[in-house]
Amino acid sequence: EDKVVQSPLSLVVHEGDTVTLNCSYEVTNFRSLLWYKQEKKAPTFLFMLTSSGIEKKSGRLSSILDKKELFSILNITATQTGDSAVYLCAVEALSGGGADGLTFGKGTHLIIQP
Amino acid sequence: DAGVTQSPTHLIKTRGQHVTLRCSPISGHKSVSWYQQVLGQGPQFIFQYYEKEERGRGNFPDRFSARQFPNYSSELNVNALLLGDSALYLCASSFSPGNTIYFGEGSWLTVV
Secondary structure (H helix, E strand, O other), X not given: OOEEEEEOOEEEEEOOOOEEXXXXXXXXXXXXXXXXXXXXXXXXXXXXXXXXXXXXXXXXXXXXXXXXXXXXXEEEOOOOHHHOEEEEXXXXXXXXXXXXXEEEOOOEEEEEEO | OOOOEEEXXXXXXXXXXXXXXEEEOXXXXXXXXXXXXXXXXXXXXXXXXXXXXXXXXXXXXXXXXEEEOOOOOEEEEEOOOOHHHOEEEEEEEEOOOOXXXXXXXXXXXXXX
């Protein structure tokens, strides 16, 4: 059974701090790892990672995948109150000609205090 | 361009009733997936449809069913509702399986 574990489950930091969110996974026939930000309803897409060691960046956010050690990290630098959200990590696998969908972790609830 | 749209946004149903949730994918996207998210958990995969055919099914009972129409919109049906079906139901679309998946705002279902 595919499994995604995120840590920490919750984190409170002050504005301006840098945070690192962790995601480890066990999956058969790995295709990709995705990060989403969920504030109230719809998870919004952040990154899709398929190759080890290649950092993806978007503004203050960056992420990297290690396919040998089966984990990914999401970094947020110079945090702002608008970064407060649940950050979800998910993996996608394929089985035969079908699709298993995304397997999500429980998420990291990040709170940025002014 | 419109994102993934879902309806209704909120609904309350009684145990034993049936519910239909609707989803329109992003224009040009042919793959639609459904997820259930209960409070405090990550979304859980229910179904994936691509080109109007079921491509994948998660670990949900037969009370859950779905279909995709020729215009690529989709419906999720849940029969014989249980209290435990109360959750946020998310629809997601992608151009095809393996491409980036984008989520809609979700439908909040409360079963009383």
